[in-house]
Amino acid sequence: MPDAIIIGGGGIGVASAYYLDKHGWDVTLIDKGELGHACSYANSCLVVPSHSDPIPAPGVISQAMRWMVKKDSPFFIRPRLDPQLLRFFLQFRRFCTEEAAAHGFDALLSLSRASLELFGELLDTGDARFFFERKGLIEVFLSEQGSEHGRRAKDALAAHGFRSMTLERDEVIDLEPAVAPTIRGGLFIEGEAHGYSYEYVRSLAATAEDNGVTILSGREVSSIHVEGRRVRGVELEGPRQRLDAELVVLAAGAWSRKLARQVGLDIPMQPAKGYSATIDSYDGAPIRPILVKERRVIVTPLDTRLRFGGTLELAGFDHGIHGDRYEAVKRGGCEVLKTPPPMENEAAWSGLRPVTPDGLPVIGRPKHLDGLIAATGHAMLGFTQSPITGKLVAQIASEEAPSVPVEPFRLDRF
Numbered sequence: 001m002p003d004a005i006i007i008g009g010g011g012i013g014v015a016s017a018y019y020l021d022k023h024g025w026d027v028t029l030i031d032k033g034e035l036g037h038a039c040s041y042a043n044s045c046l047v048v049p050s051h052s053d054p055i056p057a058p059g060v061i062s063q064a065m066r067w068m069v070k071k072d073s074p075f076f077i078r079p080r081l082d083p084q085l086l087r088f089f090l091q092f093r094r095f096c097t098e099e100a101a102a103h104g105f106d107a108l109l110s111l112s113r114a115s116l117e118l119f120g121e122l123l124d125t126g127d128a129r130f131f132f133e134r135k136g137l138i139e140v141f142l143s144e145q146g147s148e149h150g151r152r153a154k155d156a157l158a159a160h161g162f163r164s165m166t167l168e169r170d171e172v173i174d175l176e177p178a179v180a181p182t183i184r185g186g187l188f189i190e191g192e193a194h195g196y197s198y199e200y201v202r203s204l205a206a207t208a209e210d211n212g213v214t215i216l217s218g219r220e221v222s223s224i225h226v227e228g229r230r231v232r233g234v235e236l237e238g239p240r241q242r243l244d245a246e247l248v249v250l251a252a253g254a255w256s257r258k259l260a261r262q263v264g265l266d267i268p269m270q271p272a273k274g275y276s277a278t279i280d281s282y283d284g285a286p287i288r289p290i291l292v293k294e295r296r297v298i299v300t301p302l303d304t305r306l307r308f309g310g311t312l313e314l315a316g317f318d319h320g321i322h323g324d325r326y327e328a329v330k331r332g333g334c335e336v337l338k339t340p341p342p343m344e345n346e347a348a349w350s351g352l353r354p355v356t357p358d359g360l361p362v363i364g365r366p367k368h369l370d371g372l373i374a375a376t377g378h379a380m381l382g383f384t385q386s387p388i389t390g391k392l393v394a395q396i397a398s399e400e401a402p403s404v405p406v407e408p409f410r411l412d413r414f
């Protein structure tokens with residue numbers, strides 16, 4: 001019998017497997033599909049602690065309502081009578097305050113910073129081999145209002161120890177000649193990173209497997225098995241099978257809520273769909289990631305590829321790609337590039353981010369059940385926060401002091 005079973009082979013589950021194994025646990029990692037093929041597959045691949053803001057913030061709801069009337073806006077809610085969605089909004093609204101946003105930022109920043117260090121360690125040891133660069137992040141602004149936002153952001157970032165520079169249009173172009181002269185200005189944040197998320201997941205999983213982790217792909221966990229107040233293992237679909245373990249880690253991304261509910265655990269999460277378009281790179285492509293905040297679009301160079309990512313749709317578990325919103329992601333990225341990208345070998349993708357009402361992940365043990373750790377709900381930051389989440393899971397499981405305070409991420413906070 002394995003000591004630990006992990007449900008979900010995305011960035012969070014794979015890092016949990018890797019660190020649990022390092023802590024001496026005998027681990028089995030189970031995924032209903034292929035490892036890394038869900039939300040960790042074609043996201044925007046940024047590792048940017050400076051952008052550790054939780055989704056709920058003052059003004060977010062009114063901005064979202066204004067966007068709702070535009071068919072190509074970066075935000076959409078599919079109208080439906082869903083009591084869970086209604087409850088999610090009521091809870092979400094409570095966190096749209098300055099105080100909650102500041103608290104959320106500090107909590108998420110501690111995870112993101114610790115993770116950035118761990119990415120360095122994983123690369124140095126060769127335990128994860130993947131495209132990763134620390135060339136900073138450029139935010140470009142299209143209007144005077146945007147540039148004003150940049151100036152304010154610089155001060156706020158400095159207060160958190162980030163080094164950044166506000167840039168005039170020509171300075172942006174000197175730094176990143178791929179940017180079009182139609183932009184107004186920019187903000188450059190030093191030390192930020194980007195890396196190929198899918199390559200990271202696959203590489204870390206391969207190392208974990210070499211170290212002895214058992215990986216079961218294409219097997220769905222239908223339920224978590226409980227006896228009394230103790231988790232005993234999981235039930236698998238097709239062929240039906242029971243697998244026992246001392247510890248079960250729930251890292252099933254956007255799908256975690258359903259499994260949690262079966263064992264009386266309420267994790268109020270919604271799947272929040274985003275899109276990306278990945279093309280072959282070309283002469284004159286950017287070499288640093290570019291955030292176009294006014295369009296809510298990120299352009300990420302990934303070695304031989306270039307990716308445009310964005311949008312947030314609350315449309316349930318639907319992976320469908322809405323043409324107008326997908327085109328708007330590409331348009332928003334192309335708008336700031338000097339050379340129009342040849343859209344060669346374009347790969348369209350959608351992924352479901354696991355989002356909680358306060359925008360923070362849940363990492364920890366439930367009070368009413370032994371033998372379970374939840375590690376999910378990482379919203380926009382699941383790639384960034386994958387290594388530290390895996391390490392925290394291993395530390396919690398092994399009853400070691402966590403390297404980052406985990407109180408803000410406890411399960412019973414809603």
Ligand SMILES: Cc1cc2nc3c(=O)[nH]c(=O)nc-3n(C[C@H](O)[C@H](O)[C@H](O)COP(=O)(O)OP(=O)(O)OC[C@H]3O[C@@H](n4cnc5c(N)ncnc54)[C@H](O)[C@@H]3O)c2cc1C
Binds near residue numbers: 032041354384
């Ligand atoms: C457009 C877009 C851009 C993004 N950009 C960034 C970014 O720049 N930086 C960043 O840090 N984050 C980014 N994110 C967020 C990030 O992709 C997610 O937070 C992260 O991938 C979540 O990882 P996860 O392991 O929790 O979930 P997933 O990667 O979705 O993995 C969950 C896994 O669980 C498996 N599973 C589910 N149910 C079961 C079951 N019953 N049995 C067995 N297996 C199961 C699934 O098959 C899946 O493989 C972005 C997301 C999107 C959509």
